[in-house]
Amino acid sequence: MPLLGAAAWSDGGTLTEQLAHRGVSRRDFLEFCGSLAVVLGLGRDAAAQVAQGLESPQRPPVIWIQLQECTGCVESVLRSAEPTIGDLVLDMVSLEYSHTIMAASGHAAEKALADSMAKHKGKYILLVTGSVPLAEDGIYLTIGGRTAKVILEEAAAGAAAVIAVGACAHFGSVQAARPNPTGAVGVGDIIKDKPVVNIAGCPPIADVVTATVAHFLTFGRLPSVDADGRPLFAYGARIHDQCPRRANFDAGQYVEVFDDEAARKGWCLYKVGCKGPATFSPCPIFQWNSGTSWPIGAGHPCIGCTERNFWDTMTPFYGRLPDVGGFGIEQRVDLIGAALAIGATAGVAAHAVATGVHQHRERQRQRQLPIAGQGPGEPPASPPSNPTGGA
Ligand code: SF4
Ligand code: SF4
Known part of the structure; x- marks a missing residue:
């Protein structure tokens, strides 16, 4: 005996009919299918195919x-x-x-x-x-x-x-x-x-x-x-590469303790333990509670919960990662960003520097050259300072 939707679903009814019964228009449904097709990496052109699949009369x-x-x-x-x-x-x-x-x-x-x-x-x-x-x-x-x-x-x-x-x-x-x-x-x-x-x-x-x-x-x-x-x-992507605080990371702008000024400004949570650089997750894109927010958006570091064995490999949760892949370029930017942070225009300047870094990285990718710290045989890159320290 089905447990859900039993009252709303009639034998032979399609999903579209059931959604209409619940006040969801066909236009909304097709819009949803388009979004779903994009989420699935198929592109909006696949919306009709997704709609057709979901509209099967079979529950x-x-x-x-x-x-x-x-x-x-x-x-x-x-x-x-x-x-x-x-x-x-x-x-x-x-x-x-x-x-x-x-x-x-x-x-x-x-x-x-x-x-x-x-x-x-x-x-x-x-x-x-x-x-x-x-x-x-x-x-x-x-x-x-x-x-x-x-x-x-x-x-x-x-x-x-x-x-x-x-x-x-x-x-x-x-x-x-x-x-x-x-x-x-x-x-x-x-x-x-x-x-x-x-x-x-x-x-x-x-x-x-x-x-x-x-x-x-x-x-x-x-x-x-x-x-x-x-x-x-x-x-398919690291949180770190989708994070709205990434420009701060690249600029060397870090929260040092949870209630400091940097925390209030929404700077990078790497030094208070963020595992985003080692975590593959859709959190920044899908978010939580109907897209309201997500942990990093709310000011808490990612603890890496989508990674296998994270209770053993990502702890202590508030200790920084000892090594961040791809940090070679950012390490230089960290030094530049730390110096820029002294000035009143640090945020804007740092963002510009970070943009330059991303452009540089993109050019490297296009030339299929290894990025510093990520190339074959290169030693792992180091974090900016105090590599073994905690948060
Ligand atoms: S370390 Fe964490 S907070 Fe900082 S940019 Fe990466 S994912 Fe975002
Ligand atoms: S620890 Fe939080 S931010 Fe990280 S993947 Fe899990 S839910 Fe997302």
């Missing part, structure tokens, strides 16, 4: 299993103060099983899962949140007497696509942090016979889940991914 069945986790990812994806069309698209899938929000419990819930998997075998999208504890034969998480590993393997066997949502499903997250007492691993460590897409983040951004599902509905396959299984359309 795509989705089974959502939750393993070892805190339910934060479910909250991130399902709760929204102001539902967007993307939320509604996700709402319109036929969510057949999700033990957090379904009314059934106990044997009835287990039967619902078994029935859904049998009825939609080979067709359903499997969403997974949570890690899989393997230590001591998986006793740290059993549901209905079965271990998380058994539940996952059974559910994945009949799935058309497997999407691991959140850091726990990606690599185990905080449960897998040293010393990892439960032996937690991610979905991709268990499911090897079919591709697993990792929607990374702790929690992930709901729009990335929506876009990934929409991609599957449109093209019948999951989106292209990076070496860690993350969709390239969302995780």
Whole structure:
């Protein structure tokens, strides 16, 4: 029995009809499809193709299993103060099983899962949140007497696509942090016979889940991914390269402590621990809470939550990264920027310098020359000062 959208969805109805029922016009829907096509890296010309894919009269069945986790990812994806069309698209899938929000419990819930998997075998999208504890034969998480590993393997066997949502499903997250007492691993460590897409983040951004599902509905396959299984359309760029504080980084304008004047001016958070230079994430573009803001926008450093093993590799969270790739050019700019910062026109001048650096970098790229600190065989570049120091 579908869990979401049941009241609004009539048999044979299209998504467009259902959205209209909820007050979303066709024009708004097509505008959304155009934005989605751009987000997916397809360009606006693919809007019609995306719309056609989403308008399928079939409600795509989705089974959502939750393993070892805190339910934060479910909250991130399902709760929204102001539902967007993307939320509604996700709402319109036929969510057949999700033990957090379904009314059934106990044997009835287990039967619902078994029935859904049998009825939609080979067709359903499997969403997974949570890690899989393997230590001591998986006793740290059993549901209905079965271990998380058994539940996952059974559910994945009949799935058309497997999407691991959140850091726990990606690599185990905080449960897998040293010393990892439960032996937690991610979905991709268990499911090897079919591709697993990792929607990374702790929690992930709901729009990335929506876009990934929409991609599957449109093209019948999951989106292209990076070496860690993350969709390239969302995780293809570093936060550092999309950050509005980048000009300050290049200019050597840093927040030293959280309540200093630089913090009030919105300068770079690198010295108070920002992991943006080592983090691939769509946060600066998608943002949070219906695009209201994002952590760096609110003045907090990125802790690198979309990166594998970030609890071990990105800590201490308020200590600076010991090495920032590509820092060679910026290091020189840092010195220039630090000197310029003395003057009243530092901000404008620094921005001009930073622009020059970016132009220089672009020229280097065009000539296919290695950027200082990034070239083959070059030693890693160093941060501007106090390389081993904390925040
Ligand atoms: S270090 Fe962080 S705050 Fe500074 S420019 Fe990079 S991503 Fe932005
Ligand atoms: S800014 Fe960084 S730590 Fe914060 S949510 Fe985005 S990727 Fe995760």
